Amino acid sequence: MAQSSGHVSYVAVTVPxxxxxxxxCLFLANAVTYARRPTTxxxxxxxxxxxxxxxxxxxxxxxxxxxxILEFKYDYQxxxxxxxxxxxxxxxxxxxxxxxxxxxxxxxxxxxxxNYFIGTYTPEDCTTGLKMAIKALAPx
Numbered sequence: 001m002a003q004s005s006g007h008v009s010y011v012a013v014t015v016p017x018x019x020x021x022x023x024x025c026l027f028l029a030n031a032v033t034y035a036r037r038p039t040t041x042x043x044x045x046x047x048x049x050x051x052x053x054x055x056x057x058x059x060x061x062x063x064x065x066x067x068x069i070l071e072f073k074y075d076y077q078x079x080x081x082x083x084x085x086x087x088x089x090x091x092x093x094x095x096x097x098x099x100x101x102x103x104x105x106x107x108x109x110x111x112x113x114x115n116y117f118i119g120t121y122t123p124e125d126c127t128t129g130l131k132m133a134i135k136a137l138a139p140x
Contacts, residue, residue, distance in 0.1 A: 076102055
């Protein structure tokens with residue numbers, strides 16, 4: 001009977017590793033090719049950030065991901081927007097630490113897992129629907 005030398009051929013080891021590496025590279029290249037680019041949303045569509053459009057209705061059915069950009073277009077002499085906490089959103093009152101925007105063309109880039117409660121200082125406009133709550137999901 002012939003005895004095995006107990007040595008593994010260099011070729012026998014490197015070929016399977018090369019195949020695995022090639023498949024892995026193709027998989028990663030495919031993932032990068034189909035990676036989702038951030039989407040910019042004009043909040044409120046053609047009407048912009050205006051009480052004419054209930055903002056929660058506008059946001060309904062849309063899925064927002066980290067990296068997406070919300071662009072708010074509005075008449076800065078009539079409106080503003082403010083990022084508040086949940087209580088500020090529910091009561092239409094700015095909380096301590098709320099962030100105000102008032103340029104008339106503001107952009108907010110969404111961060112993963114963060115809940116955004118966005119409204120306005122004007123209680124009448126806020127209670128009639130000039131507010132929205134969204135959550136940024138993980139990018140796909």
